[in-house]
Amino acid sequence: MFLSDMMLTLAFGLGLLLMWIGALVYGLSNNEDVDNIGRFIQSVGMLALTGGLLLGGFVRNDIEKHVRLGMLIAGVLLLIYIGFW
Numbered sequence: 001m002f003l004s005d006m007m008l009t010l011a012f013g014l015g016l017l018l019m020w021i022g023a024l025v026y027g028l029s030n031n032e033d034v035d036n037i038g039r040f041i042q043s044v045g046m047l048a049l050t051g052g053l054l055l056g057g058f059v060r061n062d063i064e065k066h067v068r069l070g071m072l073i074a075g076v077l078l079l080i081y082i083g084f085w
Contacts, residue, residue: 008056011056014054015048016049018044021041022040025041046083
């Protein structure tokens, strides 16, 4: 299987971890360059999280259709309300 449960878990976990680290770097910094690095790390985490949700919702046929729909809706809502930037 191309996108296993472990790959989805890693995408979600890594995305949330990177978003958290980026928010800490951005929140605790006093320098504009460090602010930009924190925002970049947070954006990469958001990319991993939404990518995992959207790919999991589209590719995984063995997951129940309501769960897949929830994954797609969650990924789209993250893109709409938070975005990558």
